[in-house]
Amino acid sequence: MISVKGESPIRVLIVDDSVIVRKAVSDALKPDPEIDVIGTAQNGKIALEKIPALKPDVIVLDIEMPICDGFDVLKGIRKLGIRVRVIMFSTLTERGASQTIKALSLGANDYVAKPSSGTKIRSYSEGVKAVASELTPKIKQFRKRPSLRGTSSQKTLASPAKRASITPIRRRPLVRGIPQIIAIGISTGGPEALAKLLPHLSGSLSVPVVIVQHMPPLFTKLLAERLNGASKLKILEAENGMKLEAGVVYIAPGDYHMEVQSGGGQMSVVLNQKPPENSCRPAADVLFRSVAALFGNRALGVIMTGMGHDGLKGLRLMHEKGAAVIAQDEASSVVWGMPSGVVEEGLADKVLPLDQLAGAIELSVSSRRAPLSAQAR
Secondary structure: OOOOOOOOOEEEEEEOOOHHHHHHHHHHHOOOOOEEEEEEEOOHHHHHHHHHHHOOOEEEEOOOOOOOOHHHHHHHHHHHOOOOEEEEEEOOOHHHHHHHHHHHHOOOOEEEEOOOHHHOOOOHHHHHHHHHHHHHHHHHOOOOOOOOOOOOOOOOOOOHHHHHHOOOOOOOOOOOOOOOOEEEEEOOOHHHHHHHHHHHOOOOOOOOEEEEEOOOOOHHHHHHHHHHHHOOOEEEEOOOOOEOOOOEEEEOOOOOEEEEEEEOOEEEEEEEOOOOEOOEOOOHHHHHHHHHHHHOOOOEEEEOOEOOOOOHHHHHHHHHOOOEEEEEOOOOOOOEOHHHHHHHOOOOOEEEOHHHHHHHHHHHOOOOOOOOOOOOO
16 A cells, blocks of 8 residues: 555554544545554553554554553553554543653553543544544654754754755854843644653753643643652742742643743743644644743743744744754654754754753853843843
8 A cells, every 4th residue: 555645654553442443543544545554452452462463653542451551562662672663543632641651651642532422532533533633643743754863962953955945043052141031832742752851950950941742731730740759859840920030840730831031020921812823722833932031142942843933933043043952862752743844944954863951051041140120031
């Protein structure tokens, strides 16, 4: 089977204990010529037996299954040493969200919520369409696999034709003004990446950290709680009006944009539900714009693994204000979408693998600096 683009289709294995769910997911994916459903499994034990022979590119994985659940599958994949992307297919409930966050920390790459009775789905065909609309783009985001050519220096990785159309960006040192805030934008692969980044930041970090992670409500709260338990820094889901404090990490809540502002002699975060940007709410662009306006060159922007290009426009503005920018490299990103545009446009001062980001962040704020105040610049 060859896709319409002349490339081999993405090989997908569906793992769920419900025969109805397995059929619905199969029916949702099969019409797409870029996807090949190569098999199904009713529990994790059968899935682990099939994986070496079927060699799937992507596994759509349920969590709660008899004999061997989704967590066991993730651990088994790690032991097998097989490179495969995993999308969790779980319920959008507090229990389902908690389990999904755990799965993402164990190596799952993304997730899709199963349609529920509250989604106004009136028939099987509507359910299939709903699954297709959510799951298909999640699978296709893995079409371009991370390469093994990671770089620790500034490089423009666009094609010659694209490079010719890119406006030259002025070069400057990594730190121009000691950052008084770290702003991070991240999406697909984010929970696992943040779990590897934040625990390596010291508890004495002298600036606040603000993060936009593309996730729905409830998920962001549970993610913050999980990360807080593993980190020296205080990590929490942001609330409207919270004062920015050094050594505290603020994660934007699902379905709310997050910005920073000054007033009353202090810095704080503000939340709003203005229209989505880049199909996202929260959006990294919204956060980065506010950081650029308030902190100017005394900020550090970090763009990490994720699909799409949210954050590009905001980082362009931060760059123009003199802020430093770091991008996660291709090899360590689950999906090199968000960082790629930043690198191709020449906005990144450094392009680093995930395991070097914490050190670079610490280094950027290690010099003596004035206390955080309402006069950011």
